[in-house]
Amino acid sequence: MSPTFPRKKTATPASAKPKRTPKIQQQDDQALETIEVKAVEVTEVDVISNVTSEELNQDEQRDRLNLERKVEHAFYEAGKALKELRDRRLYRSTHKTFEEYCRDRFGFTRMSAALKIASVKVMDNLSTNGLQNAETSKGGLQERKMSTNGLQILPTNERQLRPLTNLEPEQQREVWKQAVQEAGGKIPSGRIVQSIVDKIRERTKIPNPYREGEICILVPRDNPDLRGKGGCWGAITHAGDFSCTVQTWDGEYTVKIEHLKSLELLDDDCKSMQQLCMRLRRLHQVADHDPSVDWLLQGLGKQAKPYLSALQARILGAMEREYGLDGKK
Structure with missing residues (x-):
């Protein structure tokens, strides 16, 4: 049987003694405990929303619409200008051919210039048959509105018009109408327009305009x-x-x-x-x-x-x- 020894009492070190919290600190802690702070996350969307929700006055709205038209129809204005330069031969003082003039002055290839000019005729056809953008007043502001038949939206680049250049005017309008509808009422891509032209060609057998030897x-x-x-x-x-x-x-x-x-x-x-x-x-x-x-x-x-x-x-x-x-x- 092993001998037993009396237990020694261990003294608590002075450093281990619990410190009394000063009354001032206790009061501060109580005050902090009663304060409820709610964090609100501010996102970029909120900032943008606040900015875009500001209404424009009539002059600003008019300027905005005019500038938007210029951006959307820049290719059309370029085509009109090129057509006049070509038809009136206004390049003749510096260049022998229109092709050389376009290359040196604008960096356009012959084909690029030709496509811009060809797009003018198609755009005019769409714009003069009830397809042009309409403006209606709502709440003192002008906004673009698409008519019930989906023909108020016009092309914004020549790529959307290229598939239409070999079609008859009525076919051009019909294809564009279907393209807008397929794009969900928005401006369709050139690929959408081309796909509709392909379907119509297969269904109606649009005659090949080219001949052997051409x-x-x-x-x-x-x-x-x-x-x-x-x-x-x-x-x-x-x-x-x-x-x-x-x-x-x-x-x-x-x-x-x-x-x-x-x-x-x-x-x-x-x-x-x-x-x-x-x-x-x-x-x-x-x-x-x-x-x-x-x-x-x-x-x-x-x-x-x-x-x-x-x-x-x-x-x-x-x-x-x-x-x-x-x-x-």
Whole structure:
């Protein structure tokens, strides 16, 4: 049996003794306990909401609508200006051709300028047939309102108008109306407009406006197969119901008719460009040709004109002689 020893009493250290809270501190703690603080989170949405809820006076509202119209219709005004510059030949003091003028002055390609000009006609058709934006008064403020048939909304860029350029005026209006409805009453994208045009073409069999032998420019738009081919010209070798086969200097492409833009040349000019296309194709097919050949082919392949300059003719002829192609027609 193990011996037992008496327990020693352990003294509490002085530092361990509980400290008495001063009365002043106790009173402060009691006061703090009775204060209830509610945290309110201020979000960015609240700030924006407070800012946007401020009403505009009549002058400010008028200025806002005018500025919005300018932003929405900037492409339309550009197209109108380009059309007048072209029709009146106001570029003639500095440039020989409208194409060169657009490139040097605005950085526009021939196709880009042509699309802007073409959009004017379509926009005018939509704007003069009850499709224009209406304004109604509500609470002292002007607001845009879409009519019950969904035709009050107008395009805001040329991409939305491109699929409409080959349609009749009535078809243009009908397609745009359906596009607005499909977009939920908002401005439709060019893709929505194109999808509706495709459906109508399949249903109504809109005739192909192009013919064999015609010279056209390739318009890539949303076609990934034509990437990098914008502005290239070619001769139509087959015209189907909804598409055409186009022969260019570097190959053949089967494309929908909305990916083509006719140069509207006379028959003799079309034949001249067909012959030029064959010359370029033969040169392109020469094995292990010099890189300078490609530079020339790419340049002439985008020069949509039925003739060559004197220098271009000499250079092309020299390259053909270099590879034994001179004398071939």
